[in-house]
Amino acid sequence: MSNVTRKHTALPKAQILIEALPWLTRHRGKTVVVKFGGNAMIDDHLKAAFAQDIVFLHHAGLKPVVVHGGGPQISAALDRHGIVSEFKAGLRVTTEDAMDVVRMVLAGQVQRELVGLLNEHGPLAVGLTGEDAHTITATKHLPTIDGQSVDIGRVGEITAIDTGAIEALLADGRIPVVSSIARSQDDGHVYNVNADTAAAALAAALGAETLMVLTDVEGLYEDWPNSDEVISRLTASQLEKLLPELASGMVPKMEGCLHAVRNGVTTARVIDGRVQHSILLEIFTDEGIGTMVVPDDEEAGDAA
Numbered sequence: 524m525s526n527v528t529r530k531h532t533a534l535p536k537a538q539i540l541i542e543a544l545p546w547l548t549r550h551r552g553k554t555v556v557v558k559f560g561g562n563a564m565i566d567d568h569l570k571a572a573f574a575q576d577i578v579f580l581h582h583a584g585l586k587p588v589v590v591h592g593g594g595p596q597i598s599a600a601l602d603r604h605g606i607v608s609e610f611k612a613g614l615r616v617t618t619e620d621a622m623d624v625v626r627m628v629l630a631g632q633v634q635r636e637l638v639g640l641l642n643e644h645g646p647l648a649v650g651l652t653g654e655d656a657h658t659i660t661a662t663k664h665l666p667t668i669d670g671q672s673v674d675i676g677r678v679g680e681i682t683a684i685d686t687g688a689i690e691a692l693l694a695d696g697r698i699p700v701v702s703s704i705a706r707s708q709d710d711g712h713v714y715n716v717n718a719d720t721a722a723a724a725l726a727a728a729l730g731a732e733t734l735m736v737l738t739d740v741e742g743l744y745e746d747w748p749n750s751d752e753v754i755s756r757l758t759a760s761q762l763e764k765l766l767p768e769l770a771s772g773m774v775p776k777m778e779g780c781l782h783a784v785r786n787g788v789t790t791a792r793v794i795d796g797r798v799q800h801s802i803l804l805e806i807f808t809d810e811g812i813g814t815m816v817v818p819d820d821e822e823a824g825d826a827a
Contacts, residue, residue: 542808553586554726555735557587558590559589561797563796563797564595572799574640581696589698590703592718594615604624611673612666614666616678630702637700649699650701652701652704658686660682660683660685660705661707661708664680679715689729690729722734723791727782727783734790735794735802736793738813742755742793759817762781763781766778776793793816795812
């Protein structure tokens with residue numbers, strides 16, 4: 524290959540890197556909370572691409588914090604233990620026996636695998652659960668179904684966040700990986716908490732620049748199922764109006780985005796985790812994929 528040809532083939536790579544420059548400048552030193560979930564948790568190629576993206580953010584000078592749940596893995600483990608998976612109001616009914624399995628799967632399996640994938644790139648990731656150093660505290664969540672409070676076991680409602688351990692890890696140049704289990708505020712047990720909710724609460728408490736939630740859809744659809752047009756950007760108030768109409772799986776994700784931007788997070792985004800490197804596309808290019816929620820005081824076009 525002649526030098527001239529080589530220059531031409533290398534040039535597009537340089538242009539791609541330069542395109543990322545304004546975003547690198549803007550995001551450097553900023554905390555980004557990423558909720559890992561959906562198909563990206565199950566597909567090996569997507570898992571590896573996710574780990575590469577998070578490590579890339581780290582080396583680009585951002586401070587990524589990963590929060591994960593593990594619905595499919597929990598269901599499979601409960602099956603193996605002969606425990607029936609039951610859902611009420613979109614939440615997993617979590618008995619004491621089920622809670623032991625949930626904790627084991629989240630902290631001992633899903634988190635370990637993710638920490639391992641990240642640490643193929645260096646001594647970066649450190650796993651913790653909300654129990655560690657009082658990171659996430661919760662009380663019993665009693666959802667209302669048909670006007671009645673319903674006991675669904677060890678499912679928690681977050682009451683407090685202590686970011687001390689996570690901030691210490693970030694200051695030390697590490698990538699915290701947090702399992703969505705909380706310590707109990709009042710009874711010495713632990714609680715299963717929704718990972719979308721946990722990610723949003725952590726993003727707000729950390730004063731993160733961005734909350735990113737990986738999903739198995741392209742974003743928030745304008746008029747599902749009649750149209751597959753994705754709403755690319757909306758304000759907190761616009762989102763609040765839409766919440767009652769959303770599909771149940773999207774509710775905790777969009778409520779999390781709403782909580783984040785109402786509590787100091789600059790942007791919250793729901794992105795398609797089925798697309799390889801969707802995190803990099805979202806943070807470093809104009810081709811944002813998914814739905815971005817911004818605070819009400821953002822003028823249109825200001826936070827793209």
